[in-house]
Amino acid sequence: MRLYSTLARGLVELPKPPGPIGMYVCGPTVYARAHIGNARPYVIACWYKRWLRERGYDVTLVHNITDVNDKIYEAAPGASAERAREATEWYLEDTGRFGLDEVDHWPKVTESMDGIVAFIADLVERGHAYEVGGDVYFRVSRWAEYGRLSGQKPDQVEEQEPNPRKEDPRDFALWKANKPDEDTSWMSAWGEGRPGWHIECSAMAEQLLGPVFEIHGGGLDLVFPHHENELAQSRARGHEFAKVWMHNGMLRFTGEKMSKSVGNVETIAEALDRWGRETTLLFFLTAHWRSPIDFSDGRMAEAEARADGLREVFRNPSEPAVVDAWERFEAVLDDDFSTPAALALMHDWRDHDLLRRALDVFGLAGLAEQEEAPSEVHALAAGRQEARSARDFVRADELREQIEAAGWEVRDDSGGYRLVPRQ
Numbered sequence: 001m002r003l004y005s006t007l008a009r010g011l012v013e014l015p016k017p018p019g020p021i022g023m024y025v026c027g028p029t030v031y032a033r034a035h036i037g038n039a040r041p042y043v044i045a046c047w048y049k050r051w052l053r054e055r056g057y058d059v060t061l062v063h064n065i066t067d068v069n070d071k072i073y074e075a076a077p078g079a080s081a082e083r084a085r086e087a088t089e090w091y092l093e094d095t096g097r098f099g100l101d102e103v104d105h106w107p108k109v110t111e112s113m114d115g116i117v118a119f120i121a122d123l124v125e126r127g128h129a130y131e132v133g134g135d136v137y138f139r140v141s142r143w144a145e146y147g148r149l150s151g152q153k154p155d156q157v158e159e160q161e162p163n164p165r166k167e168d169p170r171d172f173a174l175w176k177a178n179k180p181d182e183d184t185s186w187m188s189a190w191g192e193g194r195p196g197w198h199i200e201c202s203a204m205a206e207q208l209l210g211p212v213f214e215i216h217g218g219g220l221d222l223v224f225p226h227h228e229n230e231l232a233q234s235r236a237r238g239h240e241f242a243k244v245w246m247h248n249g250m251l252r253f254t255g256e257k258m259s260k261s262v263g264n265v266e267t268i269a270e271a272l273d274r275w276g277r278e279t280t281l282l283f284f285l286t287a288h289w290r291s292p293i294d295f296s297d298g299r300m301a302e303a304e305a306r307a308d309g310l311r312e313v314f315r316n317p318s319e320p321a322v323v324d325a326w327e328r329f330e331a332v333l334d335d336d337f338s339t340p341a342a343l344a345l346m347h348d349w350r351d352h353d354l355l356r357r358a359l360d361v362f363g364l365a366g367l368a369e370q371e372e373a374p375s376e377v378h379a380l381a382a383g384r385q386e387a388r389s390a391r392d393f394v395r396a397d398e399l400r401e402q403i404e405a406a407g408w409e410v411r412d413d414s415g416g417y418r419l420v421p422r423q
């Protein structure tokens, strides 16, 4: 089982099944309805967990909720906690509509505060962090490995969180003293305040998966500074932390990365309302997880046609696939989880059992279910059969038109007829 790791800059081999495999995938900062791009790491993580399980692994998936952050203070001044609670519900509801349901733990920052504070205190004690005016910063200069994940040279690291009182402009905040416009805070040895973003994930990941675990995921935009800082904090405590860093390519809207400033975002809920879960999942399947993916009406219409093509297979008799069909499917997914290659194989299959099993890996087994025509349509089809037997073709054609007007297509076969929904 091989997977590309940003840290290794190449494919790495996962341990043999059953593992165990701990997977931590960065979740959303909850301040608004999440856009469709935010769904990509979630969907990829759920699929990969399903595939690992299919291959005999024991997998635990953690997906966090960042419910304390500058963006939330800005989005809901004076009511940040209520907004975070509401937006958490939205995210759970929206991602729940994919029907994948693979996350074992959804830790929240507000519920992990003791562990976060203890983590920071340990870094201060070890000399990797220092307090200044109620803020605590990580001492980048003391961590020689800094920049290893993102490839930034230590002397060229961009300045993070400007503050003239820091020892070094590269140092980043672990704890931030409470400011007048921030309506939530927690008590610590350094006074009232709240954690920085990066420390939250280090603490929550280790709390649920231990100091060493297999896979850390998230969007490619998180490599620097978020994941570089997570890795530094955890390794500075002598913990190996995540071994494989799985960064998914970004979702772009009609060729551009979705951007709130341009106003071209579509939310997860809107995309699912417009296209449905099966088409949206098919859309994600068409691109390799490491590649960017373009979200547009054209691409979604293409995904819809693919979904219809797969449904159509189940409306026709099953035909056996080549003997090693499943082995080929396993091979492309075991090798860096190539869903486009898997999908290409699936499009060639006419074997119902095999195709249903493959679709189920991606939460798409529903495509194999036949919609049952209502009894009145069956009555029309039976009437048409009788008319045809009586060689009354005018009447048979009339009935066919009525069936079509009701949204169904009648297909004659050796056993009589079948009704399929009209395209």
Ligand SMILES: [Zn+2]
Residues within 6 Å of the ligand: 026, 027, 201, 226
């Ligand atoms: Zn994170």
